[in-house]
Amino acid sequence: MTTTTSQQELYRFLEDRFACAQACADCARECALRASLAEPDGSEEDKRIRRQGVMCAEACDATCRVLSEEIGQDETGLRLQLEWCRAVCLECAQAFDEYAGAEDGAKACRIGAQACTDFIATLIG
Numbered sequence: 001m002t003t004t005t006s007q008q009e010l011y012r013f014l015e016d017r018f019a020c021a022q023a024c025a026d027c028a029r030e031c032a033l034r035a036s037l038a039e040p041d042g043s044e045e046d047k048r049i050r051r052q053g054v055m056c057a058e059a060c061d062a063t064c065r066v067l068s069e070e071i072g073q074d075e076t077g078l079r080l081q082l083e084w085c086r087a088v089c090l091e092c093a094q095a096f097d098e099y100a101g102a103e104d105g106a107k108a109c110r111i112g113a114q115a116c117t118d119f120i121a122t123l124i125g
Contacts, residue, residue, distance in 0.1 A: 027112035056092035
């Protein structure tokens with residue numbers, strides 16, 4: 001019985017890990033796209049959205065890379081990475097909410113944040 005439970009937990013862990021990595025990769029792409037569309041010499045709002053998009057893309061990319069590694073990970077470090085990524089995604093989603101035409105970016109950020117939350121629950125559970 002323990003073996004089956006352990007296997008089920010392992011499968012859930014791997015599925016949640018993959019879902020989180022995929023959501024982070026999607027979010028990174030969307031944020032990079034949004035950042036490239038903002039005018040670098042534009043308004044202060046354009047510059048803020050550009051910075052926010054770049055920062056979120058980098059956080060998601062780093063998290064995706066960490067989730068792709070199979071060795072040398074401790075649960076505490078992984079949890080901290082996920083919590084950081086989740087916070088950056090939510091902050092970016094809020095910034096995108098205030099910017100016309102950034103709805104897809106905001107949605108991708110929220111999906112990434114939720115995937116991090118779900119995966120953290122797998123670690124705790």
